[in-house]
Amino acid sequence: MKKLSTYLSGSLVVAGLVAQEKPNIVLIYADDIGYGDLSCYGATRVQTPNVDALANKGVRFRNAHSAAATSTPSRYGLFTGEYPWRRKGTGVAAGDAALIIRPSRYTLPKMMKEAGYITGAVGKWHLGMGAESGKQNWNERVSPGPAEIGFDYSYIMAATGDRVPCVFMENQRAVGLEPNDPIEVSYTRNFPGEPTGKDNPELLTKLKPSHGHDMAVVNGISRIGFMKGGNSARWQDENIADSITVHAVRFIERNKDKPFFLYFGTNDIHVPRYPHERFRGKTDMGHRGDAIVQFDWSVGEVVRALKEAGIYDNTLIIITSDNGPVVDDGYADKAVERLRNHKPWGPFRGGKYSAFEAGTRVPFIVHWTGNVRTGVSKALVSQIDMLGTLAELTEIDLSEAWQSDSQKQLSAWLGNDPKGRDYIIGAAGSLTVLTRDWKYIEPGTGNVYDPSTNTELGNSVKDQLYNMVVDRGEYENVADENPLAVKFLKQLLEEEKVKGMGLEL
Ligand code: NG6
Numbered sequence: 001m002k003k004l005s006t007y008l009s010g011s012l013v014v015a016g017l018v019a020q021e022k023p024n025i026v027l028i029y030a031d032d033i034g035y036g037d038l039s040c041y042g043a044t045r046v047q048t049p050n051v052d053a054l055a056n057k058g059v060r061f062r063n064a065h066s067a068a069a070t071s072t073p074s075r076y077g078l079f080t081g082e083y084p085w086r087r088k089g090t091g092v093a094a095g096d097a098a099l100i101i102r103p104s105r106y107t108l109p110k111m112m113k114e115a116g117y118i119t120g121a122v123g124k125w126h127l128g129m130g131a132e133s134g135k136q137n138w139n140e141r142v143s144p145g146p147a148e149i150g151f152d153y154s155y156i157m158a159a160t161g162d163r164v165p166c167v168f169m170e171n172q173r174a175v176g177l178e179p180n181d182p183i184e185v186s187y188t189r190n191f192p193g194e195p196t197g198k199d200n201p202e203l204l205t206k207l208k209p210s211h212g213h214d215m216a217v218v219n220g221i222s223r224i225g226f227m228k229g230g231n232s233a234r235w236q237d238e239n240i241a242d243s244i245t246v247h248a249v250r251f252i253e254r255n256k257d258k259p260f261f262l263y264f265g266t267n268d269i270h271v272p273r274y275p276h277e278r279f280r281g282k283t284d285m286g287h288r289g290d291a292i293v294q295f296d297w298s299v300g301e302v303v304r305a306l307k308e309a310g311i312y313d314n315t316l317i318i319i320t321s322d323n324g325p326v327v328d329d330g331y332a333d334k335a336v337e338r339l340r341n342h343k344p345w346g347p348f349r350g351g352k353y354s355a356f357e358a359g360t361r362v363p364f365i366v367h368w369t370g371n372v373r374t375g376v377s378k379a380l381v382s383q384i385d386m387l388g389t390l391a392e393l394t395e396i397d398l399s400e401a402w403q404s405d406s407q408k409q410l411s412a413w414l415g416n417d418p419k420g421r422d423y424i425i426g427a428a429g430s431l432t433v434l435t436r437d438w439k440y441i442e443p444g445t446g447n448v449y450d451p452s453t454n455t456e457l458g459n460s461v462k463d464q465l466y467n468m469v470v471d472r473g474e475y476e477n478v479a480d481e482n483p484l485a486v487k488f489l490k491q492l493l494e495e496e497k498v499k500g501m502g503l504e505l
């Protein structure tokens, strides 16, 4: 049991007159897991019992969205409460990008600290580190990073699984580094004598690229970017899930007596997919399916740690994903060949990178014993509301400190309000407005189709309007027949675009 302390919310549970303590918050943030990838969302050729158990006793959302259709902007929106399309430089970050969130700005982890929580970030980061792109010294503490935007503790992958440097950073220092073998990183040229996937395909013993990803070779897999040295610190892809899960579990164990906020960004199921051998072959879908099983295992470990620490019931657990699914994202891992009838996108069109629904419509599960209306919710919810909603939960008043896109949606997130948001502005190539009834996609000149990932990107030079009530697959553009709806949604978008313009945050 936690000590009753200054962190008490003050509300009383009338029945037993037990003071209600602020719950711990664990945010499990999957990478590239699609709406249809979990068994509680209808997948049949992969089973996710640990996730499903939380869904069965929690709220499972059918209309939940990430802030964008790729990782960096989604995470930016998650941590700042600001739509990423308002800010330049929030696109997919290179592995040597500087931190894209200004240390001076208010963030979700800072808000949680203000509410008296210990904050931790474990796993995928992908928001950049350091003050200047390409200038990091990876052999020292790299700053600014997670600590400067509000995390007391961090154990993160420097960027992503497919980008160098392929090392873990604990509190912003590379883990396991030998001083006589320093890390060097470049995104412009190779280091003399270092092999690349392009020139040394014989070294690609674990995975070969299908497109891109042909630079530095680390652990039998080629990556984006060039890297030299740091051999003792380099990760083994098959151990990434173990390594970050163990650090998430340890964070829970260390902090079980205080309220904590844990952001746990899994590497699963991003490319390169190379799950541990104990998960390989668990599905008939190859590494992609097996990585989903591995993800589910990580969820199970976190739940087990919470239960063992005696804090499971007093922990609000959220499971969601940073963007929609992609099958071939650059490695020949047989995901395409073995997919058959599995539908990572569920009933939706598009996928990761797309302005169509599957770009951002993601699994979203909220579990908090005794505090949610268990079941399936159709409420329109967005990860952009993490800041506002957790402020509501922890009784932090944001009104003076912070104006943003983030709304207080606690009632919807706990399953009580069946409506949620009125609308969400989404961003892939084109901006979109999604209401509970309509989806509008702004005209744009971006590519309509990406052959390398086999994605319909949702762009069109014409206005697109879909009736989400009768056509959730976005197949029939009804813009011409509904000029008033188009006009209204366009205007809404124009009003949103000018909000906060010129604001230095
Ligand atoms: C793309 C990568 C893709 C993935 C994506 C970011 C290539 C050819 N493709 O540029 O593999 O890394 O960026 O994914 O390099 S995300 O989920 O982190 O946003």
Ligand code: CA
Binding pocket: 031, 032, 070, 071, 270, 322, 323
């Ligand atoms: Ca992603």
